[in-house]
Amino acid sequence: MAAAQAAWRFYKNERVSLVELAKPILEQAKVAATACREWALVIHDWSPLHYTNHESKKDRIVLYNKNDFGYLLQAALLISDRDGAPLCPVYLGVEAADGVHSTRREGLLPRRPEIDEINRTMGYIEQQEPAIRSSISSTVKATAYCTCADLNAAEELT
Numbered sequence: 001m002a003a004a005q006a007a008w009r010f011y012k013n014e015r016v017s018l019v020e021l022a023k024p025i026l027e028q029a030k031v032a033a034t035a036c037r038e039w040a041l042v043i044h045d046w047s048p049l050h051y052t053n054h055e056s057k058k059d060r061i062v063l064y065n066k067n068d069f070g071y072l073l074q075a076a077l078l079i080s081d082r083d084g085a086p087l088c089p090v091y092l093g094v095e096a097a098d099g100v101h102s103t104r105r106e107g108l109l110p111r112r113p114e115i116d117e118i119n120r121t122m123g124y125i126e127q128q129e130p131a132i133r134s135s136i137s138s139t140v141k142a143t144a145y146c147t148c149a150d151l152n153a154a155e156e157l158t
Contacts, residue, residue, distance in 0.1 A: 017106055019102075019103060019105065022091075022092070022103035025089060025103075026128060029087070029088040029090050029128070032087035032088040033078065036087075039081035040078060040081070041078070041079045041080070041084075042076050042078055042079070042125055043077045043079055044075070044076050045074070046073065046075075046114060048072060048073075049070045049071040049072070050063065052067065052068055052069045058097075059096040059097040059098055060097065071094050071095060071096055072094070073094055073095075074091070074093040074095070074114075074117060074121065075092055076090050077090070090125055091124060093109070093117070104120070
C-alpha cells in the first residue's frame with residue numbers, strides 16, 4: 001500500500017514533467033541500440049485507450065464513434081534489426097481534449113492529423129539519433145536509422 005501511495009504522489013507531482021520522466025528511457029535507448037546490427041528500427045503505433053464508462057475523466061476525446069470516448073496513445077518503439085524484438089520506447093504521447101501530453105516537449109502539443117504527428121515525432125527521434133547510432137556496433141561499416149509506420153492503421157483512427 002505504501003508503494004502505491006508513493007507512486008501516486010510521484011505521478012501527481014506537477015514539478016515532474018513527461019520530458020524529464022522520458023530522459024532515463026532515452027538513455028536506455030542508447031544502451032538498447034547495442035542489440036542492433038545495422039539498423040535502429042522505430043515502429044510508430046496509435047492505440048486507443050477506451051474510457052467510455054469513465055465519465056469523471058472530462059478530457060476524453062471521441063474515438064471511433066460518438067459513443068466511444070477515451071484517449072489516443074502514440075508510441076514510437078525501438079526494435080532490433082536482428083529479430084524484431086522490442087528494445088525501448090523512444091516517444092510517448094497521449095492525445096486528450098486539451099491537446100497532446102508528450103515526452104517530446106514541455107507543455108501541451110496541439111492535436112494534429114496522425115501523418116503530421118509521425119513527421120514531427122520522426123524529427124524528434126532524429127535529434128536523438130546520433131546518440132543511438134553511436135551505440136550500434138562499431139564493427140558495422142555503415143549504420144543507419146529507419147522509421148516505420150502503419151499508415152493504414154493511422155487512417156482508421158480518423
